[in-house]
Amino acid sequence: MPLPPLVEPAQELTPEQEARYARTAQLxxxxxxxxxxxxxARVLVIGAGGLGSAVLPLLASTGFGTIGIVDDDRVEPSNLPRQNIHTPADLGRPKVESAADTLRALDPTIEVRLFAERLTAANASRILSGFDLVLDGSDNFPTRYLVNDAALLAGLPVVWGAVHQTGGQAGLSWAAHGPHYRDLFPQPPEPGSVPSCAEAGALPSECATIGSLMVSEAIKLVTGTGEPLLGRVVVHDALRGAFRELAYERDPVAAPVTALIDYDLFCGVTATVSPAELHARLVAGEPHTLLDVREPWEADVASIPGSLLVPLGVVQRDADGVAARLGDDPLVIVCHHGVRAETARELLAAAGASGVVLAGGIDAWSRDVDPALPRY
Structure with missing residues (x-):
């Protein structure tokens, strides 16, 4: 059933605005x-990556008056095929700034609020304050659960989307009117069981498909038209050209969300060392073994000097053999963003070689320690 409109109308449209939105008003x-x-409406978008690049221009051109953007990353060459809000001229720029330029070019009268920082339990309340709804295009499970919980505590609806290789899904979480993300996914998947976009790839057009669904949900919520995806998830398979729908309800025995927690710990992202801390150890000459579990082509693009390259597939086939050859020096496991490294850490720990994961992987190392190192 339709829900009441999320916001009250703004002042009367100018003649120029009436002309601009004439086709929409005819609906x-x-x-x-x-x-x-x-x-x-004031909408906050989490992420200016694949989904954000599809969502943000649509929000601006549709006429949303205030758009917030949260992202702490910079534009990299591998972003460009699916993140078309950015251009080659934006390489190296903060994504929030590149995205803001695109939105202002589409409509210089809208208000764009930038948050060039990673959303955390410490800053979520501040960042969400002053917005009417959230569109979550994040690419990791700790952030998805954080967005859900922070919005729940603030009483805000969350339209969320996810893309994996050639498929994707979209839904709506709004505890005030129905089920939310934790009712659908009470527990996060095991670390390493769901590869990231950087590891598994993503069809560029799928980002546009799921992003369009997300903006349609935002329009319905704000205007009170149509039937929102409350208690329903739309799943799309691009290779089959097919959509299907999954229904779910509130979990009557779920523990209530009363406060924000450590979401890395909740999602099993543990046993890490920060790039700054590892750099300090290396500068101090402390003994170590850097195990890089990426593919050889990735190491050719960028690697930390002194790393031992053993792709994850080798570790999965012979964890005991790899563990036996590592020696006794403290072990730090490296991949692109940390997901594969966590899988390797668990396998090697079971084989008797305990270690830690470089938080954020080689990507974070390039960002925080060695900016001259190529990012991909």
């Missing part, structure tokens, strides 16, 4: 009042 049940509601 049955929409009109200029719905467009004024969009103008009054």
């Amino acid at each position: 049955p049940g929409f009109g200029t009042v719905a467009q004024r509601r969009l103008r009054a």
Whole structure:
């Protein structure tokens, strides 16, 4: 069933705005009042990557009056095929700044708020404050659970999307009116069981498909039109050209969300060392073994000097043999972002070789320690 409109209408549209949004206003049940509601809406977008690049221009051109962008990353060459809000001229720039330029070019009258920082339990309340709804295009499970819980505590709806290789899904979490993300996924998957986009790839057009679904949900929520995806998940398979829908309900025995927690710990992202801490150890000459579990082509692009390259597939086939050859020096395991390294850490720990994961992987090392190292 439709829900009440999320926001009150803004002031009357100017003649220029009426002309701009004339085709939208002609939609049955929409009109200029719905467009004024969009103008009054304040939407926060988590991530200016694949999904964010699809979502953000649509929000701006549709007429959302205030758009916030949260992202602490910079534009890299491998982003460009699926993150078309950025251009080659933006390489090395903060994604929030590149995205903001695109939005302002689409409509210089909208307000764009930038948060060039990673969303954390410490800053989530501050960042979400002042917004009416959240669109979550994050690419990791700790952030997804954090967004859900922070929005739940703030009473905000969250439209979320996810893309994996050639498929994706989208849904709506709003505890005030129905089930939320934890009702659908009470527990995160095992660390390393779901490869990241950097490791598994993502079809660029799938980001656009899921992003479009997310913006449609935002429009419906703000204007009070249509039937929102509350208690439903839309799943898309690009290779089959097929959509399907999954229904779910509130979990009657779920523990209530009363406070924000350590989401890395909740999602099993443990036993890590920061790039700054590892750099300090290396500068001090402390003994170590750096085990790089990426593929050889990745090591050719960028690697930390002195690393031992053993791809994850080798560790999975012979963890005992790899562990036996590592020696007794403290072990630090490296991959692109940390997911494969965590899988290797667990396998090697079971084989008797305990170690830690470089938090954020080689990507974070390049960002925080060695900016001259290529990012991919």
